[in-house]
Each structure stands twice: as structure tokens, then as C-alpha cells.
Amino acid sequence: MDIQDLQRDNIKQLKPYSTARAEFKGNAEIFLDANENPYGSPLPQAHNRYPDPIQAALKERIAQIKGIPPKHIFIGNGSDEAIDLIIRAFCEPKQDNIIIMTPTYGMYEVSAQLNNVEIKRVSLTPDFQLDLNNIAETINSNTKVVFICSPNNPTGNSIKKLDIETLLNNFQGLVVVDEAYINYSKQYSIINELTEYPNLVVLQTFSKAWGLAGLRIGMAFGSLPLIEILNKVKPPYNLSEVTQKLAVEALDNLPLINSWIKETVAERELLKDNLIKLDFVVNVYPSDANFLLVKFNDANAVYNYLLENGIIVRNRSSIEMCENTLRISIGTPQENEKLIACLTRYNVA
Secondary structure (H helix, E strand, O other): OOHHHHOOHHHHHOOOOOOHHHHOOOOOOOOOOOOOOOOOOOOOOOOOOOOOOOOHHHHHHHHHHHOOOHHHEEEEOOHHHHHHHHHHHHOOOOOOEEEEEEOOOOHHHHHHHHOOOEEEEEEOOOOOOOOHHHHHHHOOOOEEEEEEEOOOOOOOOOOOHHHHHHHHHHOOOEEEEEOOOHHHOOOOOHHHHOOOOOOEEEEEEOOOOOOOHHHOOEEEEOOHHHHHHHHHHOOOOOOOHHHHHHHHHHHHHHHHHHHHHHHHHHHHHHHHHHHHOOOOEEEEOOOOOOEEEEEEOOHHHHHHHHHHOOOOOEEOOOOOOOOOEEEEEOOOHHHHHHHHHHHHHHHHO
């Protein structure tokens, strides 16, 4: 498969904007090339110079942790930017389509709508796995991208890797596996299969396990041609200097992150055990993420009760296959104890 042939014709002809920082190589003392303010910034630290447009230092640190060469890494303003750019670069508006597996993360659909690209929906099986036969019947000659969220949001379960590989072997388009919650999963990342499948794109993020949601840093891993296309269509300076530096600093704290992950997984299992004891809880679905999808006999009533007591969860009842469910993020041990205490009072009442 030639990824270059998958991109839109106008993207093939696109000459990306050439930044002053991208054109300059080497060392210098005086920078008079980018029309920056030479006096600095009205802040304790100067930020008057444009950031590295290719985020080289950050990619080097990510590469060391992931075992993926920097040239196979794209850094975006959150994973949402990578999702948008993939659709924009590979899907012709009013002609091509993407496939999403419902229920799933909502931004695949939003990005497709923004780019005027048709959305084909294939429901997951009752146990929230891929329906490969239905997917095969839905794919047509204009299907360019299939999005798979694993672990899935909002259901929390991991998608069987063998099913993803079956799709990769039989679909002549991009298969995007969104692994935003992979750090909490028992299942290994599919990132190690990148060399086997040129049409595989893996999305990961700093927003969950790394605790950097406010910095908006997403990663896409893929073949060299694919990463080159994403770099061609992205805004020139899509990640600020401050964000890049803070991310590099955060990557030096891997032991702390691993301890947080371990505690979150332990709290997830404890919370699940406590929730299932409540009479008004119908089901607590298996989760490989940092949240639980919980089915109640009256999710709206429980949601409102928690809100009245200062606890915010996510009501997913309006989503296909998630009727009467709340998505509950795993908090600290103290927060989880307060949640269970509150729900116990509701149960008694």
C-alpha cells in the first residue's frame, strides 16, 4: 500500500508553508529572519522567539520512551488536531467517508462533519467489540479511514488486537487506533506493529496518565510517508515553546507516572467492587481505562443527586448502547470514598 496515493489530490500538490525556523539550520547569535520582537517579552521569561516547528527535543524524548524513531512521530495540539488533519488530508469532502464504531469518542464524528466528510456508523457487538462482518459490508471504494478507540470511550474496554489486525490486513485505507487510555490497559499497545502495517496510525496523549490535559499535547505514530503528510498540512507552529519544554520536563518523571497508573488501576477495581454492591446499580462494565461505565436503574436521578452533592460525573444515557449509564472517572482514594459514601446515602434514601 502506498500512503501517498491515499491522500487527496490537492494535498499531493500542496507546498507547505516554510517557516523561518524550519529554513535555518545551525547556530547563530543574531536572529533577524522571523520579524520577532528583539527586546524580549513583558514576562519574567522571554518568549519572543518562535518555537521549534518540528518539536525535535520533545520527539527525541518520546522516542526514547516509546522505542519509536522520531521521524515516525507527529506531535499535535491534542489528539484532536491529529484526528482533524487525518480526515482533512485523506478524505475528499462530499465524496469520501470514514467509519466509526459506535458508541465511541465523539470527535471523530465532529471532525468529519467540519470537513464535510460522510460518516458511516457500525455498532459494536453487545460486548463492545468490533463487528468485522458489518464493517466489511460497510466499507466501500470511498472509505478512507476507519477509527477505532481502544480502550474505548465511553465503554472502557480494550478492542481485541486480533480483530484490529484482521481489519488492517483487509482494508486498503487508514486504520486509526486511538489509545488515549492505553496506559491503564492490560493489553499492550499496537504501536509495536507499525512496521508491519503501513496503513496503521496510533494516537496517544499526554492528557490522561501524564496529567497534562491543560497543555494539549497529542501524539500520532505512523509510517514515514504518513507523518510527512501530517507535518505538511499542520499549522507551522502548532505547539508552543512553553508546552514543548514542560512536556520534556514531565517525561523525566516516568516513575511518578507509573505509580499514579498503578494506584488508579487499583482504585478502579476497588470502586467497581463497591459500586456493584449498590442495589440500584445494574452493571459495572469491564474497564481498561481510568473510568468506569456504570448502568443504573435511573441514571438521570443518580446524576442529579450527585450534582446536588458537588460530585460531577458524565451522563452517557443518550448514547447508543449506553442507556441509563454514567461514566465515572477514577479519582483519588479520598474522592472515591466520598463518591461511594454519597451513593450509599442515596441508596438508603
